[in-house]
Amino acid sequence: MAENPDVTVLLARASGGDRAAQDVLAPLVYAELKGRADALMRRERDAQSIQATVLVNDAYMRLLGGAAVDFASRTHFFAIASNVMRRVLVEHARARNRQKRGGGVEKVEFDEARMLSIDSDDDVLALEDALTRLAEVDARQADIVTMRFFGGMSMADVADSLGISKRSCEREWSLIKAWLRRELAP
Amino acid sequence: MSADYARVKSLFFQASELDSDAIPAFLDAECGGDDALRGEVLSLLGHHDHRDLIAPQSATTGPAATVHERVETASDDLPGSPIPDPRYRSLDELGRGGFGRVERSFDTTLRRLVARKECLHDDAVPNEMLLNEARLLAYLDHPGAVQVYDVHAGDRVAYTMRLLSGESLAQRLRRLRADGEHLPLSEAIRILTRLAETLANAHDKGVLHLDIKPANVMLGPHGQVALIDWGISQIYAPSRYAAWLRAGGETEHALPGNSSVAGTPVYMPPEQFRGDPALLVPRSDIYAAGGLLFEMLTGATPFPRRMPASVLALQKQSAPAPSARALRPDVSEGLDALCRRMLEPDPDDRPASFDAVLADLAALVDVGANVETIALADGEILFREGDAGTTAFQILEGQLAISLDGDHIAIREPGDIIGELALLSGGARSATVTAEGRVVVRALDWAALERELAKLNPLIATLLRSLSDKLVEATLS
Numbered sequence A: 001m002a003e004n005p006d007v008t009v010l011l012a013r014a015s016g017g018d019r020a021a022q023d024v025l026a027p028l029v030y031a032e033l034k035g036r037a038d039a040l041m042r043r044e045r046d047a048q049s050i051q052a053t054v055l056v057n058d059a060y061m062r063l064l065g066g067a068a069v070d071f072a073s074r075t076h077f078f079a080i081a082s083n084v085m086r087r088v089l090v091e092h093a094r095a096r097n098r099q100k101r102g103g104g105v106e107k108v109e110f111d112e113a114r115m116l117s118i119d120s121d122d123d124v125l126a127l128e129d130a131l132t133r134l135a136e137v138d139a140r141q142a143d144i145v146t147m148r149f150f151g152g153m154s155m156a157d158v159a160d161s162l163g164i165s166k167r168s169c170e171r172e173w174s175l176i177k178a179w180l181r182r183e184l185a186p
Numbered sequence B: 001m002s003a004d005y006a007r008v009k010s011l012f013f014q015a016s017e018l019d020s021d022a023i024p025a026f027l028d029a030e031c032g033g034d035d036a037l038r039g040e041v042l043s044l045l046g047h048h049d050h051r052d053l054i055a056p057q058s059a060t061t062g063p064a065a066t067v068h069e070r071v072e073t074a075s076d077d078l079p080g081s082p083i084p085d086p087r088y089r090s091l092d093e094l095g096r097g098g099f100g101r102v103e104r105s106f107d108t109t110l111r112r113l114v115a116r117k118e119c120l121h122d123d124a125v126p127n128e129m130l131l132n133e134a135r136l137l138a139y140l141d142h143p144g145a146v147q148v149y150d151v152h153a154g155d156r157v158a159y160t161m162r163l164l165s166g167e168s169l170a171q172r173l174r175r176l177r178a179d180g181e182h183l184p185l186s187e188a189i190r191i192l193t194r195l196a197e198t199l200a201n202a203h204d205k206g207v208l209h210l211d212i213k214p215a216n217v218m219l220g221p222h223g224q225v226a227l228i229d230w231g232i233s234q235i236y237a238p239s240r241y242a243a244w245l246r247a248g249g250e251t252e253h254a255l256p257g258n259s260s261v262a263g264t265p266v267y268m269p270p271e272q273f274r275g276d277p278a279l280l281v282p283r284s285d286i287y288a289a290g291g292l293l294f295e296m297l298t299g300a301t302p303f304p305r306r307m308p309a310s311v312l313a314l315q316k317q318s319a320p321a322p323s324a325r326a327l328r329p330d331v332s333e334g335l336d337a338l339c340r341r342m343l344e345p346d347p348d349d350r351p352a353s354f355d356a357v358l359a360d361l362a363a364l365v366d367v368g369a370n371v372e373t374i375a376l377a378d379g380e381i382l383f384r385e386g387d388a389g390t391t392a393f394q395i396l397e398g399q400l401a402i403s404l405d406g407d408h409i410a411i412r413e414p415g416d417i418i419g420e421l422a423l424l425s426g427g428a429r430s431a432t433v434t435a436e437g438r439v440v441v442r443a444l445d446w447a448a449l450e451r452e453l454a455k456l457n458p459l460i461a462t463l464l465r466s467l468s469d470k471l472v473e474a475t476l477s
Helices: A005-015 A019-043 A052-064 A071-099 A121-137 A139-150 A155-162 A166-184 B003-016 B020-031 B035-046 B064-077 B124-140 B169-178 B185-204 B238-247 B270-274 B282-298 B309-318 B333-342 B354-365 B421-425 B446-455 B458-476
Strands: B088-096 B100-107 B112-119 B148-153 B157-162 B217-219 B225-227 B373-376 B381-383 B392-404 B407-412 B432-444
Touching (some): A019 A052, A052 A071, A071 A121, A071 A155, A121 A166, A139 A166, A155 A166, B003 B035, B020 B035, B185 B217, B270 B282, B270 B309, B421 B458, B432 B446
Antiparallel strands (some): B373 B432, B381 B432, B392 B407
16 A cells, blocks of 8 residues: 555656656655655764665655556656755755865775765765766766666666666666766866 | 767777777777867776776787676676685675675684675686786785785685775875865875885886876875775786796796776876877876876866866877976975976976986985085195185085184084085185095085075075075175
8 A cells, every 4th residue: 555645646647748747746756855865964964975775765665655656657756766866965965065174084985996986975066067067968878877876776777767778778877987987087 | 969979979889899909990990080089989988897807808818898898787787696705704895896896804814804806707707807906916016006915716706905094195185175285295205205116116017007196096094105906007018027927937928918098087198198008108107196296286187187088188298297386386396397307298208217206206305415525535625715616515524624824713513514605705715624534525516505405495495595695785785
């Protein structure tokens, strides 16, 4: 039984292309994610990162409970939530950056494996900056990053949400990673 | 999507399917004279996932492109199961690359923390690459590089290395920038000295690092400096590695090495943009280290960070090396000159080796290192009253007797300076100076003084020049 049957319906309509449903849904998801992120950050003031993908999953469970949702709707939810999560994280990073300047010791970095990490506020803001630039040359690639990083969506789900094959999505992803590595190189 | 980007994308996808040897010719054919396009695709390829895999490949390795395709697909969705090794207790994940994972682990036998990198794939090729990576680090065998402890060379390769703690130089510089501060000059010189030692060792063994940048320099809590990420390093003198193997009784001389060029554009020397490994020499690392020195001194990179790789390459080839002193006045002339020489566009104009850089650094720190010394026997006269002279002397050993009209008036001891007024006036000596026993003095003419002033704190240098000007004025009037 869904905790919030309206959301199930809205989602089904939104994924079917209903703009009005989408306009109602986005603020709901935003309120849910923002509330949870705020609470989490208050509790763990020192935590550099909040687990974006965990929060998004959490929001899905809370808003939709165990409702039977078709695959398209589920993917659509995550696509919306990724964008919202990106906004929430950027707002937080900006707010905190205004508060603290200097001081904080950054966590130990092990660069050997060359991961793209979005662990700190600075990283979030640098990524946001890069994403804005990427969106100017290739909006779809920026969407892919948002869904992967902020929504924790699998390659298959991202491909599905964009209506492209998993193979071409993987190719895009390999270029995106190269591009981001270069742009985010310290 | 912008039309330019669509073209870049298409070439990137095609090139990433190719064997790395074939990429330059492919881009030449596709880009025609469009250097900007070629540079952009090359730059992106340089940051492609194969960077993780560019680690030394053996000659038997198949086309690189097939490898990273496979790894790419496999690594995206599957974490891969860890290799059970009872000796190491896995604590947490430190990072993950294209084909491996690095974990902080506890070595239950030696009871110490280590970083353990393991391959997450069953394919022979990535496993072999990981083994070669460990072998390269073992070959370097220097406290300033990553130290390999142990390797498990089974179906799934894993190796352990020294766990690095602390922060990267990039983090340190970011913190300082945020606070509007600079790295102390002595600290910049110390870090560069440690890196130069590590790289002198690597070059001596025929290995180039090729990705020297603040993010790859780890600063430990007690002053340790380690250069990490030798993932794109290249063996440019294979004979030295072969000799090393022979010395160990190995008969097979299969060499890790690779034929493609990667790197981080803002730190890369101009020759690294050309994509031809044959152009890379020890002086290529010196350029990158010069950029690193510049950034330590000023907080900024010598060339703007956000610039298309092709434009950057062009700038680095033609623009004169910037002056760190122009941005930070307390950088001495000597240090500034060294930094600019390291950043010369033509490799031949840079210091010949890191040993030469170390010698320059030592001379910058050792006051009087390049000043001529003179030994005097007992009773020998350094200069006579009335002689013309433009040289001052500092006593290093022994004593000098000063006399006027044959009368002994004073004794000067080691550390004392005599004849300093001659530096300014060039006039006649006002007394006679004789050695008492064996004496060694350092001769300081105006040129030598200028050289010393270039090494010193610019504050003292400016003060001295100003005082000497005033003194000359006062003497003349």
